[in-house]
Amino acid sequence: MVSPATQSDEILESARRSLKRVRMGPPIGTKSRALRRAHFFGKLARTGVAVGVLLIGAGIIGAILDGIGFWGVMITGVLGAAAVYALMRYPEMPMPTTESLRQTDLGTLAGKTEIWLEVQRPALPAPAIPLVQNIGLRLDALAPQLQTLAETDPASREVRKLVGEHLPELINGYKRIPEPLRRQDNGGKTPEQQLVDGLKLIDREIETMTGQIARGELDKLATRGRFLEIRYDGAGEETGA
Template sequence: MTSPASQSDEILESSRRALRNVRMPPIGTKSMALRRAHFWGKVSKAALAVGAVLVGAGIVGAIIDGIGFWGVMITGLVGAAAAYVLLRYPQMPMPTTESLRQTDLGTLAGKTEIWLESQRPALPAPAVTVMQDIGIRLDQLAPQLQTLDDNDPAAREVRKLVGEHLPELINGYKRIPDSLKRKEHGGKTPEQQLLDGLKLIDREIETMTGQISRGELDKLAVRGRYLELKYDTDAAQ
């Protein structure tokens, strides 16, 4: 049974991780681009809504020969309310492990970065550092993905790496009780296994990026098989 002191330590550690995530910058430029696009999309909708309210008020005023003081006040309140609602909603949809498997190649890198950023509070500091490196790799991979068709074997291997292996690695670590994350199992602690797995994925993204840029798409299938065998070996330890 977990002691009160141990529970308090876990709560404090969780709070520190959450605070660290708020303070940390995005891990890549593609996630920033998606957030900017979502924000400016809402700004455009809000501007159109306010414009429609003003045009509507102008038409009513022309019909009834002016809307008067209260008409102006109501128009202002309706315009402000419309702008507030459209700037606040809808919130940007957060990627999930399921949606990453189906995300189009054009936004896969950015949405993977957003998903990784949301995982930072649950991860140890060394793993977060490696995730920053993965963000850089994803930025480098994104232009290469534009050259692929969704049905290309290379596209499937990339999607498998960042849409399956990466989330499975992190989610598997998160399912382990905090009290066991620093205890050795098979010669390594879960934290070290997570760190090693993230480093492996970081290297694989770099390798895939180079292979796609050089047109060596047939080699990606070999790399994908290697990664599957690597994970099977680690799971058996």
């Protein structure tokens, strides 16, 4: 028997998950929407198979026993409803993390990055929201170009470094700053302004990468200086000084 405390914990956890989904807001790109749709239809297919198996099983039992009777129909209905509820609710779509983005295959990197950005969006200041939306559009344009790259290609590493490392580092660094300090001047700019400037730079970098991959300029993409890398290295040296 489930204790009241356990039931309360489950209700609170369900409420937290629902609130998180609401706060995520609409998708910022078509690739994240496609991943969500694929997850939903995967659950729908498993649910259909489970219900089909249950009905076939009930039919076989009914043929053997010359009918399953009223209670057999009721039990089948209850089991079917329980299967639909459980399989359509679980498993929930796994949310990408900073660590998982570094290991995501190129085929789903754009979509999972969009989902990650959608999760972070509620914690970002208003000036950053349009930039996040625009980065979603850039990632949509980049996704088909990533299909042309091999996982071992040096250009692939540059894309991963920008999308899977620099972008999360920028946003996570901002989120680590206490709320009262985010609008205070720090070396001529507030953390909020630094975040916006960083997102603008990443937006331009993704656009540049997309064009270079489309034109086949992989050597240029793999060897040219990375502005964000220089920026972060410089910031690290200043911090350590």
